[in-house]
Amino acid sequence: MSLTLFALTGAALVGLGVYGLLARPHMLRRIIAFNLIGSGLFLFFGAAAARGTGLDPIPQALIITGIVVALSASALAVGLVVALARSSGTAYLPDEEGRL
Amino acid sequence: MTALVAGLTLPLLAAFAAIALPMRARVPAALLGAGLTLAASLWLAVVVWQTGPVTLSLGGWQPPIGIALRADGLGAALGVMTALVMTAVALAARHEMAASVAGPRAGFGFWPLMLLLWATMNAAFVSRDLFNLYVVLELITLSAVALVAISGKAEAIAAALRYLLFALAGSLLYLAGVVLTYAAHGTLDISLLAARMAAPSDALALGLMTAGLLVKTALFPFHVWLPHAHSAAPAPASALLSALVPKASLLILLRLWFEAMPDLAAPAALLTLASLGAMAVIWGGLLALAQARLKLIVAYSTVAQLGYIFLVFPLAGGDGGAQVWAAGAWTGAIFQTLSHGLAKAAMFLVAGIYLVAMGSDRLSDLRGMARALPMTGFAFALASITLMGLPPSGGFTAKYLLMTAAFASGQWAWALVLAAGGLLAAAYLYRPLAAIFARESAVAPRAIPRSWQAIPLGLAVLSVALGLLSSVPFEFLQIGRPDPAAEGL
Numbered sequence: 001m002s003l004t005l006f007a008l009t010g011a012a013l014v015g016l017g018v019y020g021l022l023a024r025p026h027m028l029r030r031i032i033a034f035n036l037i038g039s040g041l042f043l044f045f046g047a048a049a050a051r052g053t054g055l056d057p058i059p060q061a062l063i064i065t066g067i068v069v070a071l072s073a074s075a076l077a078v079g080l081v082v083a084l085a086r087s088s089g090t091a092y093l094p095d096e097e098g099r100l
Numbered sequence: 101m102t103a104l105v106a107g108l109t110l111p112l113l114a115a116f117a118a119i120a121l122p123m124r125a126r127v128p129a130a131l132l133g134a135g136l137t138l139a140a141s142l143w144l145a146v147v148v149w150q151t152g153p154v155t156l157s158l159g160g161w162q163p164p165i166g167i168a169l170r171a172d173g174l175g176a177a178l179g180v181m182t183a184l185v186m187t188a189v190a191l192a193a194r195h196e197m198a199a200s201v202a203g204p205r206a207g208f209g210f211w212p213l214m215l216l217l218w219a220t221m222n223a224a225f226v227s228r229d230l231f232n233l234y235v236v237l238e239l240i241t242l243s244a245v246a247l248v249a250i251s252g253k254a255e256a257i258a259a260a261l262r263y264l265l266f267a268l269a270g271s272l273l274y275l276a277g278v279v280l281t282y283a284a285h286g287t288l289d290i291s292l293l294a295a296r297m298a299a300p301s302d303a304l305a306l307g308l309m310t311a312g313l314l315v316k317t318a319l320f321p322f323h324v325w326l327p328h329a330h331s332a333a334p335a336p337a338s339a340l341l342s343a344l345v346p347k348a349s350l351l352i353l354l355r356l357w358f359e360a361m362p363d364l365a366a367p368a369a370l371l372t373l374a375s376l377g378a379m380a381v382i383w384g385g386l387l388a389l390a391q392a393r394l395k396l397i398v399a400y401s402t403v404a405q406l407g408y409i410f411l412v413f414p415l416a417g418g419d420g421g422a423q424v425w426a427a428g429a430w431t432g433a434i435f436q437t438l439s440h441g442l443a444k445a446a447m448f449l450v451a452g453i454y455l456v457a458m459g460s461d462r463l464s465d466l467r468g469m470a471r472a473l474p475m476t477g478f479a480f481a482l483a484s485i486t487l488m489g490l491p492p493s494g495g496f497t498a499k500y501l502l503m504t505a506a507f508a509s510g511q512w513a514w515a516l517v518l519a520a521g522g523l524l525a526a527a528y529l530y531r532p533l534a535a536i537f538a539r540e541s542a543v544a545p546r547a548i549p550r551s552w553q554a555i556p557l558g559l560a561v562l563s564v565a566l567g568l569l570s571s572v573p574f575e576f577l578q579i580g581r582p583d584p585a586a587e588g589l
Contacts, residue, residue: 041279076246080245080264083249084254087252
């Protein structure tokens with residue numbers, strides 16, 4: 001039962017992230033949306049992999065690795081947004097400033 | 101096995117050296133690392149040629165617990181192509197990315213990023229674990245995005261961010277497919293997945309992974325990020341981004357559809373992939389015709405040239421895999437991958453030389469460049485021959501193999517795409533060629549040392565030699581193929 005709850009929460013997080021990605025052009029919001037999708041996937045992964053009888057260590061290892069990868073991607077993305085804001089004075093991509 | 105490990109660790113060590121050593125020693129250390137990694141890639145190819153695929157289980161752990169690395173003919177061949185392009189780019193970057201030309205920031209950052217990209221590309225060519233490949237793809241993306249942004253100009257940063265958005269979306273799609281695959285089968289090893297019991301979620305998992313990889317490969321209609329990202333980067337970085345980076349996700353796509361889950365290759369799915377490829381050939385070619393800057397023409401041509409490779413899916417995938425023409429189609433697609441990599445890198449390096457010599461890559465400013473810098477004109481012409489698919493180049497061999505397979509299998513529509521793509525390539529490359537070889541001389545360009553001009557020429561000659569000496573690479577690519585057809589066409 002709790003596993004189903006985890007999996008559903010994961011799916012909901014992915015859905016929120018996809019909505020944020022499509023509906024919010026502000027770059028920081030998009031980075032947060034990517035992180036939401038990633039976290040949702042990892043939560044779903046953990047729940048799906050824990051269904052079996054024995055304890056499977058591989059998903060834990062993979063999730064931790066995935067979190068590290070997501071962190072480094074977010075760090076680079078935030079760095080680029082800061083550089084974009086410094087050089088062009090806006091946190092939107094050039095042709096998307098108009099549609100808020 | 102030593103060669104396999106060396107190809108993965110040497111560029112990483114060199115990347116560390118390029119950051120940590122004192123300023124004067126950085127570039128020599130990076131060049132030394134490049135030379136050693138080139139040697140390791142060639143050595144690996146020789147070992148694969150002599151003894152067959154090289155396999156290594158990391159830390160002695162067998163799959164499904166551990167990660168297996170396996171260098172087959174395909175992976176080793178791409179490794180050699182990557183090594184040749186990387187070495188040429190490193191030699192060109194010695195001039196072009198010098199701190200006095202490109203600025204201290206780009207002059208420092210280029211070397212570690214290039215070497216990191218090399219290490220991760222090599223990992224993508226040999227890894228057999230889908231999650232390991234996810235991590236590798238992410239690392240490739242991070243170094244590639246940083247290379248786009250390296251100049252620090254506002255438009256380069258915007259192009260890099262747009263690239264990162266697409267690439268992260270692609271990674272997450274791929275990751276979702278990986279999660280579903282693990283949940284259904286408890287393994288992510290490509291060889292173990294090939295022997296799995298089919299599960300209902302497999303089609304969705306493969307679809308998600310494929311969609312993610314298509315975004316990363318910039319297949320039509322996911323190509324919109326590519327031209328601006330590739331042309332915003334400094335020319336040596338553009339050469340890496342255009343010639344090499346899409347090939348990693350492409351290889352994983354081939355491994356998924358031909359090795360891990362060939363049973364899911366339904367005709368409709370294969371047709372969809374090839375149709376997108378065909379549209380990329382036409383649309384990329386048309387957009388390349390409309391550009392006024394050399395780097396943008398070359399970047400849009402990448403969209404078109406990558407499209408050809410997707411014709412392999414209906415010609416050699418699914419039930420077609422057992423037919424006599426499958427080996428030819430499959431090898432033709434790999435030949436296209438290899439020859440495009442060499443020719444495209446040569447073109448971007450020529451564009452880089454023109455940017456340094458003239459300060460511009462507008463076609464109107466490049467008139468008569470072949471007179472002032474004859475070797476660059478010759479290199480661009482040779483690379484164009486490969487991209488147009490004229491004999492005796494590697495591009496010709498690729499298109500000949502694909503076209504023979506298209507006729508033999510009765511799918512002549514793909515042969516039309518190949519012919520139309522060749523004509524479009526001739527049209528969009530005619531404009532830069534006409535400008536470069538124009539009679540009147542341009543305003544006196546800056547002098548460029550001959551040793552620098554010779555670098556793109558070397559790559560262009562290699563891309564043509566791939567067609568002249570095609571029998572050895574043809575046999576090499578069959579090493580370790582999942583189901584090699586006994587008789588090729």
